[in-house]
Amino acid sequence: MATLDLNNISKSFGAAKVLHDINLAINDREFVVFVGPSGCGKSTLLRIIAGLEEATGGQIIIDGNDVSRADPVDRGISMVFQSYALYPHLSVFENIAFPLRVQKIADAELKERVGRAAEILQLTDKLQLKPGQLSGGQRQRVAIGRSIVRNPKVFLFDEPLSNLDAALRGDMRVELSQLHSQLNATMVYVTHDQVEAMTMADRIVVLNGGRVEQFGTPMELYHHPATKFVASFIGQPNMNLIPAKVLEAGAGDITVELDGGAKMTLPVESQGGIVGSKVEVGIRPEDVSLADEGLRVGVRVLERLGGASITYGTIGNGTRFCASLPGNAPVQEGKDMTLAVDPAACHVFDANGDVLRRQSAPALVA
Numbered sequence: 001m002a003t004l005d006l007n008n009i010s011k012s013f014g015a016a017k018v019l020h021d022i023n024l025a026i027n028d029r030e031f032v033v034f035v036g037p038s039g040c041g042k043s044t045l046l047r048i049i050a051g052l053e054e055a056t057g058g059q060i061i062i063d064g065n066d067v068s069r070a071d072p073v074d075r076g077i078s079m080v081f082q083s084y085a086l087y088p089h090l091s092v093f094e095n096i097a098f099p100l101r102v103q104k105i106a107d108a109e110l111k112e113r114v115g116r117a118a119e120i121l122q123l124t125d126k127l128q129l130k131p132g133q134l135s136g137g138q139r140q141r142v143a144i145g146r147s148i149v150r151n152p153k154v155f156l157f158d159e160p161l162s163n164l165d166a167a168l169r170g171d172m173r174v175e176l177s178q179l180h181s182q183l184n185a186t187m188v189y190v191t192h193d194q195v196e197a198m199t200m201a202d203r204i205v206v207l208n209g210g211r212v213e214q215f216g217t218p219m220e221l222y223h224h225p226a227t228k229f230v231a232s233f234i235g236q237p238n239m240n241l242i243p244a245k246v247l248e249a250g251a252g253d254i255t256v257e258l259d260g261g262a263k264m265t266l267p268v269e270s271q272g273g274i275v276g277s278k279v280e281v282g283i284r285p286e287d288v289s290l291a292d293e294g295l296r297v298g299v300r301v302l303e304r305l306g307g308a309s310i311t312y313g314t315i316g317n318g319t320r321f322c323a324s325l326p327g328n329a330p331v332q333e334g335k336d337m338t339l340a341v342d343p344a345a346c347h348v349f350d351a352n353g354d355v356l357r358r359q360s361a362p363a364l365v366a
Contacts, residue, residue: 002063002153002186003028009058019210031180033189035197036207042190050079076153080160084139086131093127096145117148137168157189206230228353231282237322240283246274260316268348268356282347285324291340297321302333
């Protein structure tokens with residue numbers, strides 16, 4: 001397939017700058033996901049790669065060739081949109097074959113390529129049906145098949161699962177991951193759903209306000225977020241962020257007072273003049289456990305999910321706190337619980353939202 005390099009990509013709409021000097025190097029056969037909140041620029045960046053939008057500045061390099069000014073058809077890419085964009089009057093076969101018809105591919109090769117795509121996508125027995133006779137997941141597979149037959153260098157996906165129900169999205173995530181393994185293809189996928197990003201990506205690009213906050217593997221982003229934004233965006237339920245004041249700073253740790261008065265010594269590298277400053281301590285809901293002593297939390301809402309119990313409550317002066325506990329955890333709405341927190345699992349963010357480096361952290365899973 002191909003490598004994809006983005007060099008100083010910027011985009012402005014009039015006076016509004018929506019992308020700021022994006023630099024990314026995507027490896028051959030890598031599955032990279034662009035994730036971020038609505039308006040962060042992820043779909044605009046994908047459309048620039050596809051040639052559907054023109055960058056204000058920068059270069060797009062595919063497989064070593066500068067395609068920044070090339071037409072979409074000449075870039076060696078294929079794009080799957082959020083809407084299926086199928087022709088309702090054409091059969092599944094003809095919908096998949098449509099780009100090959102446009103290219104005037106010989107019938108024998110056309111049938112062979114459509115048949116191969118249909119086999120990969122488990123659509124062989126659906127080729128004579130019309131889109132209206134298919135389920136949502138099957139229609140999305142037809143749209144993907146139309147991309148596969150073109151043999152592109154890079155596959156682009158613009159939120160392809162957002163129109164599906166939750167159960168079907170889960171199934172399609174598995175199918176897309178399997179498809180990536182089968183095709184050994186370079187894929188770039190846009191979503192606002194961080195669960196999709198975590199479960200499918202080799203590496204994730206977290207975008208915020210048209211800038212890259214962090215680019216790394218799912219486990220790097222989860223265990224080593226570079227900023228408060230990444231920490232709060234990656235992980236489900238979201239990380240708890242607790243206001244705190246630095247009381248002391250040693251050679252390899254700091255002591256903080258959390259909202260509500262609880263004190264913790266955290267193994268992070270201190271900075272000059274940090275004593276007395278305000279920080280935020282990040283605690284993931286899954287990094288706590290019930291205990292006799294520790295952080296006091298007033299439980300307001302309890303969600304029993306079978307294997308897990310998710311509690312939503314407050315600490316101190318009303319700071320929200322979420323905990324993910326075992327399904328049979330002895331907790332009740334309207335009552336307090338006490339949680340033990342592992343200091344080594346905590347994150348500390350300064351006033352600018354940048355993380356303070358930890359002395360120890362969980363090892364990453366390859």
